[in-house]
Amino acid sequence: MADPAAMNAGGSLVGNFFKKYSDVMIAMTIVAIVIMMIVPLPTQLLDILICLNITISLIVVLSAIYNKEALELSVFPSLLLVTTLFRLALNISSTRLILLEGYAGDVILAFGNFVVGGNAIVGFIVFLILVIIQFIVITKGSERVAEVSARFTLDAMPGKQMSIDADLNQGTITDEEAKLRREKIQREADFFGAMDGASKFVKGDAIASIIMMLINIGGDFVIGMVMRDLEAVDALQTYTLLTVGDGLVSQIPALLISTATGLIVTRAASEGNLGQDLVNQLVKNDRIFFIITGVLLFLAMVPGLPAIPFTCLAGACALIGYNLNRTQKESFIKEPSKEEQQKAQAKAEATRPENIVSLLQVDPMELEIGYSLIPLVDTGQGGDLLDRIVMIRRQCAIELGLVVPTIRIRDNIQIKPNAYIIKLKGIEIARGELMLDHYLAMNSGTVFEEVKGIETVEPSFGLPALWIPESEREQAELNGYTVVDAVSVLATHLTEVIKAHASEILGRQETQNLIDNLAKTHKALVDDVVPELLSVGEIQKVLANLLKERVSIRDMATILEVLSDYARATKDPEILTEYVRHAMARQISQQYVTDNVLQCITLDPGLENKIVGAVQRTDHGSFVSFDPDTMRRLMNALNKELEKLTNIGSSPIVLTSPAVRLYFRKLVERNVPGIIILSHAEVDSTVEIQIVGVVRI
Secondary structure, three states: OOOOHHHHHHHHHHHHHHHHHHHHHHHHHOOOOOOOHOOOHHHHHHHHHHHHHHHHHHHHHHHHHHHOHHHHHHOHHHHHHHHHHHHHHHHHHHHHHHHOOOOOHHHHHEEEEEEEEHHHHHHHHHHHHHHHHHHHHHHHHHHHHHHHHHHHHHHHHHHHHHHHHHHHHHHOHHHHHHHHHHHHHHHHHHHHHHHHHHHHHHHHHHHHHHHHHHHHOOOOOHHHHHOOOOOOOHHHHHHHHHHHHHHHHHHHHHHHHHHHHHHHOOOOOOOOOOHHHHHHHHHHOOHHHHHHHHHHHHHHHHOOOOOHHHHHHHHHHHHEEEEEHHHHHHHHHHOOHHHHHHHHHHHHHHHHHHEEEEEOOOOOEEEEEOOHHHHOHHHHHOOHHHHHHHHHHHHHHHOOOOOOOOEEEEEEEOOOOEEEEEEEEOOOEEEEEEOOOOEEEEEEOOOOOOOOOOOOOOOOOOOOEEEEEEEHHHHHHHOOEEEHHHHHHHHHHHHHHHHHOOOHHHOOHHHHHHHHHHOOOOHHHHHHHOOOOOOHHHHHHHHHHHOOOOOOOOHHHHHHHHHHHHHHOOOHHHHHHHHHHHHOOHHHHHHHHHEEEEEEEOHHHHHHHHHHHOEEOOOEEEEEEOOHHHHHHHHHHHHHHHHHHHHOOOOOOEEEEEHHHHHHHHHOOOOOOOOOEEEEEHOOOOOOOEEEEOOOO
């Protein structure tokens, strides 16, 4: 008795062999098919190849039946070309043998004698019927379906891509799932485009079969009478019978392949294979079969019609209907209602440990909107908020070097219909209200005539503004207002919130992703710093310090170069941040320089010495300790000097010495939001510094 383990091992070896050398075998097969058209084949080999052709066609049509979707047989267009070429090569080889020897093997002879009863005329008629069925019915329909599918698939690609982007922005799918879905869309477009062209092979094969049939009959008749001295009737009977047998042998596989083509291009919205879909969709309603039973019994009683076939079929339909009716009643009794099923399922899932654990997960960023703002997200209603969010993430990546995580959008009926809330790690950090049918008009400083509207506050910068109807938009722009639509207000607010909280968005995992991305091009640099000199957490603190003051971390290579130079001397993230800022002086200067001039205020040298002297260092960092009276006088003097910058339209920039910048920022950043503090080491040497005022106490 054979050893099962040995058989499995042998089967595995054969399978591995075919997988390993499949490319070589396919190349040799195609070359052999071309050679078959030139080199005569022995009849025994031709019989084997004809049987192989029938076998391959059966494999293809059964694979098409059991496929759930077209892409499961994505190689079909190429396979269709190879099988068509193989079938034509067999036709040429068999025709050569019929003309030369009057015999082309047992398979063709059997088809000529047994299938059509040895009658050449009957065989010819059967052959023509098969060709007509294949050419006019199956091939013509498959060709049209493939053409329409290719066109519709290409037209639907942009919509499908937008749907994937929308799901990705809402957090319903991951980046990997989005990538796979995009690849599938591309493969579908390529497949149906190839099928549109490949269906022409089947059409051409059907036409070629008819032409070859007529040529062979004429050529065989002439050769039989002229070269073999046969009577006209004998020649016609002998050679026509072989030609018809040859045509039938080739047309049966061709018909199977055509059927497979039609099955593949017509498969749509399937949940199972063809057999399962037919049973599930046709045999499901008992009333249909009871009605058919009545119709068949009526036909059985009509005089002149055969009663037995109709009666048998009526009995079969009645049996099917009875079984369906009984099955539906049993399922109705046994199965709970839909509401009960939903409640039971919700209860079961709520008690699962893994689902309870999943509730602990907090989305990095969320945007909750009232139900009146849902049209902003619905692409069917012209909403483009999802596209705006994609652009916001791109903008933050370019300006800050920060990969903003997926922003999940939810509707919340507990807030005002026209309100929205921006959350960071589940906590509200900003909110606002929109009026979808209005525009926001802001005074840009050049307004010479006011317009009427609903007073409000612009959410991003807190500026006074007006909600005006669309009819007033053009007039407001002519009067000097800056007018934006509601979705732009939300997008701008979201962008500013992300920039303001960038240091909180950047975590250790995000830092690790940035380091991994840098390692693709600067592996030696990354290996030198991480983890030998600094941990990922320490690097994350440096990057967060930079983002807190809106310094871009896009140039990770320069940042790690600086950390590599100074991390051996200190591990203090704040000191390392100052060194990085010095190295990025050109980048920092460009953010605030206008016409190569930096307008700013500076600190009195005595004040700087006083700040340095008040620095207190602890295990948790350093801070400046000022008494309340000194702190009050400092803030008054600072605000007075900053007004000078505001009056000339400049940003609130304070220029200090490198040793003081860090401590002065800690001292005043809470009391003066938006203040920009630079040191002399962070200003490029080519920039002209224009000091507007000096802070003294």
